Amino acid sequence: MADLEIRGLHVRTEEREILRGVDLKINRGEIHALMGPNGSGKSTLANTLLGHPAYEVTEGTITFKGEDITEAEPHERAKAGLFLAFQYPVAIPGVSVANFLRMAINAKREGGPRDGAHPEGRTLKGTGRQAGGEPIQLKEFRSRLEHAVELLDVDRAFTSRHLNDGFSGGEKKRAEILQMAMLAPDVAILDETDSGLDIDALRTVAEGVQKLHDEQGLGALIITHYQRILHYVKPQFVHILMDGRIVLEGGVELVERLEREGYDQIRQEYGDEVAA
Amino acid sequence: MSGVGGTLSAAAPIEVKPGRHREAALYHALHGAGAADGRSLAELREAALDAYEHLELPVWRRSGFWTTSLASLDLDALRTTIDERSVPDVATRTLPDRPRAGRIVQSAGAVVHVELDEALAEQGVLLCSLERAFAEHGELASAWYSKRLPLDRHKLEAANAAFWTGGAFLYVPPGVVVEDPFEIVYAIERRGIAQYGRTLVLGDRSSEFRVHEYDVAENFDGPALHAGAFEMYLQDGARCRLAQYQDWGSGEVFDVSTRFVGVGRDAYCHWLPALLGGHLVRHHDELAVMEKGGDMAFRGVFCTEEDEHLDVFAVDLHETGPSGGDVHWRGTATGESRASFEGLIQIDPGSQRTHTYLQIHTMMLSPKARIDAIPSVLVSADDVSASHGGTVGELDETAIFYMQSRGLDRAAAVRVIVEGFFEPLITQLEDEPLEQLVRARIEQKLAAAHEDIEAYATSR
Ligand SMILES: Nc1ncnc2c1ncn2[C@@H]1O[C@H](COP(=O)(O)OP(=O)(O)OP(=O)(O)O)[C@@H](O)[C@H]1O
Numbered sequence: 001m002a003d004l005e006i007r008g009l010h011v012r013t014e015e016r017e018i019l020r021g022v023d024l025k026i027n028r029g030e031i032h033a034l035m036g037p038n039g040s041g042k043s044t045l046a047n048t049l050l051g052h053p054a055y056e057v058t059e060g061t062i063t064f065k066g067e068d069i070t071e072a073e074p075h076e077r078a079k080a081g082l083f084l085a086f087q088y089p090v091a092i093p094g095v096s097v098a099n100f101l102r103m104a105i106n107a108k109r110e111g112g113p114r115d116g117a118h119p120e121g122r123t124l125k126g127t128g129r130q131a132g133g134e135p136i137q138l139k140e141f142r143s144r145l146e147h148a149v150e151l152l153d154v155d156r157a158f159t160s161r162h163l164n165d166g167f168s169g170g171e172k173k174r175a176e177i178l179q180m181a182m183l184a185p186d187v188a189i190l191d192e193t194d195s196g197l198d199i200d201a202l203r204t205v206a207e208g209v210q211k212l213h214d215e216q217g218l219g220a221l222i223i224t225h226y227q228r229i230l231h232y233v234k235p236q237f238v239h240i241l242m243d244g245r246i247v248l249e250g251g252v253e254l255v256e257r258l259e260r261e262g263y264d265q266i267r268q269e270y271g272d273e274v275a276a
Numbered sequence: 277m278s279g280v281g282g283t284l285s286a287a288a289p290i291e292v293k294p295g296r297h298r299e300a301a302l303y304h305a306l307h308g309a310g311a312a313d314g315r316s317l318a319e320l321r322e323a324a325l326d327a328y329e330h331l332e333l334p335v336w337r338r339s340g341f342w343t344t345s346l347a348s349l350d351l352d353a354l355r356t357t358i359d360e361r362s363v364p365d366v367a368t369r370t371l372p373d374r375p376r377a378g379r380i381v382q383s384a385g386a387v388v389h390v391e392l393d394e395a396l397a398e399q400g401v402l403l404c405s406l407e408r409a410f411a412e413h414g415e416l417a418s419a420w421y422s423k424r425l426p427l428d429r430h431k432l433e434a435a436n437a438a439f440w441t442g443g444a445f446l447y448v449p450p451g452v453v454v455e456d457p458f459e460i461v462y463a464i465e466r467r468g469i470a471q472y473g474r475t476l477v478l479g480d481r482s483s484e485f486r487v488h489e490y491d492v493a494e495n496f497d498g499p500a501l502h503a504g505a506f507e508m509y510l511q512d513g514a515r516c517r518l519a520q521y522q523d524w525g526s527g528e529v530f531d532v533s534t535r536f537v538g539v540g541r542d543a544y545c546h547w548l549p550a551l552l553g554g555h556l557v558r559h560h561d562e563l564a565v566m567e568k569g570g571d572m573a574f575r576g577v578f579c580t581e582e583d584e585h586l587d588v589f590a591v592d593l594h595e596t597g598p599s600g601g602d603v604h605w606r607g608t609a610t611g612e613s614r615a616s617f618e619g620l621i622q623i624d625p626g627s628q629r630t631h632t633y634l635q636i637h638t639m640m641l642s643p644k645a646r647i648d649a650i651p652s653v654l655v656s657a658d659d660v661s662a663s664h665g666g667t668v669g670e671l672d673e674t675a676i677f678y679m680q681s682r683g684l685d686r687a688a689a690v691r692v693i694v695e696g697f698f699e700p701l702i703t704q705l706e707d708e709p710l711e712q713l714v715r716a717r718i719e720q721k722l723a724a725a726h727e728d729i730e731a732y733a734t735s736r
């Protein structure tokens with residue numbers, strides 16, 4: 001069984017069904033790219049994987065490291081080793097990047113879910129490599145932060161600013177990857193992390209992702225509209241999402257085909273399958 | 277609510293309606309001379325007693341917004357006792373153990389503890405009960421007592437002026453600079469007590485000092501009353517950082533208080549009340565620039581829970597210019613609590629070159645809680661800038677999800693948001709022990725309201 005396994009996933013919001021049967025398997029150490037036109041459901045999938053309350057799973061399951069997490073709380077999924085780099089990161093006024101990271105690392109380190117916190121008795125074992133109970137020592141935290149700051153080529157002062165508060169678009173995206181580096185997830189979903197980055201920032205961020213993959217065996221689902229990022233991070237698998245379904249799967253050659261032909265061609269080809 | 281520097285959104289002048297409670301008058305700045313007017317303490321007590329006898333319990337009403345009524349306060353069931361001898365446990369428990377310049381503690385109607393740093397005493401600093409100040413430093417006390425506080429706007433104000441015992445008096449002589457705070461404590465240990473607290477603080481020319489007031493009560497069942505009157509006068513060039521830590525506990529404590537801080541020539545006051553608990557709290561807090569060059573920062577935080585009722589009327593008064601003002605309050609409400617805040621900027625005729633700004637930010641944390649905030653501006657000078665702004669917020673679910681996706685559980689995420697909300701003001705206390713105390717109390721209140729906050733989130 002794959003580390004992250006999505007089977008027959010149907011997702012709706014209050015208004016309508018957005019995902020209409022998605023199947024996807026991602027293992028640690030694998031890099032996947034997910035592409036698809038605006039509104040096809042990419043962010044919906046990303047948010048659903050982390051348990052966003054606005055999205056209701058009506059059919060299908062999500063399993064992570066052998067556990068069914070379809071109904072798990074978002075923080076349990078994070079503690080289990082999933083990570084989402086948001087398309088639109090949220091500002092958290094009054095909390096510095098460094099303090100937030102320490103809180104997050106310590107939250108992840110806390111053992112399993114607290115007693116009574118989960119009335120339905122859903123628990124997650126395997127909470128990842130970081131479980132260990134003790135809060136992180138300041139010294140260890142500092143050296144890890146130092147390392148991540150270097151990896152992502154951000155200013156040291158950056159970490160004492162309030163998280164995403166008044167950050168530029170590019171700074172927000174870097175802060176997402178900085179958090180990813182610090183939290184060391186098993187599988188990360190990067191929702192358009194490349195949009196809004198200039199070419200140098202794009203390279204830094206992408207190389208950072210590649211390095212986490214090479215050194216720590218990170219598995220990643222890179223959601224993107226552009227070929228650019230895929231020059232720096234090489235995906236082994238490419239999936240095309242249209243109208244809530246994955247209509248095409250393959251290797252990097254798919255990306256090139258997409259650049260050449262656009263979505264219309266694919267839509268025509270798979271038209272009956274993605275009937276609106 | 278919004279305002280841009282330089283634009284004046286003047287509220288309509290408030291009509292004073294005739295009527296027994298004279299409600300409307302209660303939303304005016306005190307403004308102008310107090311009751312003293314050359315009268316002796318005995319004469320003032322007599323006048324106050326007379327007022328007490330014919331006045332009724334007040335009602336504060338802002339139609340369409342809130343009503344603060346003392347209908348459930350049974351004055352006859354309360355007693356002022358003066359036989360207390362020891363510092364109540366709640367005071368010992370609450371006050372941080374830290375360096376201090378002095379401390380005075382009143383329990384019910386009696387001052388039970390006074391201490392003052394010896395070196396400061398030698399420099400002429402006075403810290404004692406107000407009763408004693410009248411006995412031993414009569415001229416100084418009489419010169420300032422009730423200089424700006426009235427005694428007959430409502431029954432509890434009159435009661436305070438007529439019946440106060442004990443009291444606190446602090447005098448800091450010219451040029452004396454004190455780093456550690458003077459602590460003034462009003463504590464209520466048992467149900468059934470009516471405490472009439474009376475404080476007079478004088479900062480003489482170019483003095484610099486801090487005052488921390490603690491208003492605390494044991495968690496008893498049943499009613500008690502604190503009717504307080506506080507006045508502080510800062511003379512030329514004096515600077516004071518004044519903070520109140522108020523937590524009347526879970527008893528049925530009514531707190532109806534008036535506070536006036538007068539800022540003299542080139543003087544400065546930074547004032548921050550932290551209103552963190554009380555069954556029914558009604559404060560009139562007025563910070564006035566009385567002479568040219570005076571400057572002030574008026575901050576405040578509140579955090580109501582359960583069935584608490586809070587009503588704050590905060591006044592930023594400019595009697596002359598040039599002067600500066602900066603009012604910034606933040607508050608949250610959980611449970612079925614009600615918090616009402618009215619902030620008034622008043623700039624008198626001739627107060628040219630006054631610059632002031634009022635902002636109030638609130639956050640509702642449960643479906644049955646309610647916060648109202650009314651900013652108003654009364655301007656009678658033309659070369660000024662006075663404006664107001666603010667936000668009314670709810671918990672940001674996208675921020676909560678964001679933090680949850682990083683491994684924080686919901687309760688922790690909510691805590692981060694609310695703490696972040698208060699943090700800009702708490703750090704302005706510039707006093708680590710007091711900051712910790714305020715943070716811890718807010719955290720405790722949020723933890724207690726956790727289910728409530730949860731229910732609110734799922735209801736939306
Ligand atoms: N919370 C929501 N409530 C209502 N509709 C939503 C919600 N989230 C997404 N949708 C709708 O679902 C569809 C898919 O949105 P989604 O954000 O998943 O697309 P996307 O593939 O990420 O698009 P883009 O490339 O523009 O980022 C859109 O029509 C969108 O309007």
Ligand SMILES: [Mg+2]
Pocket residue numbers: 042043044087191192
């Ligand atoms: Mg998207």
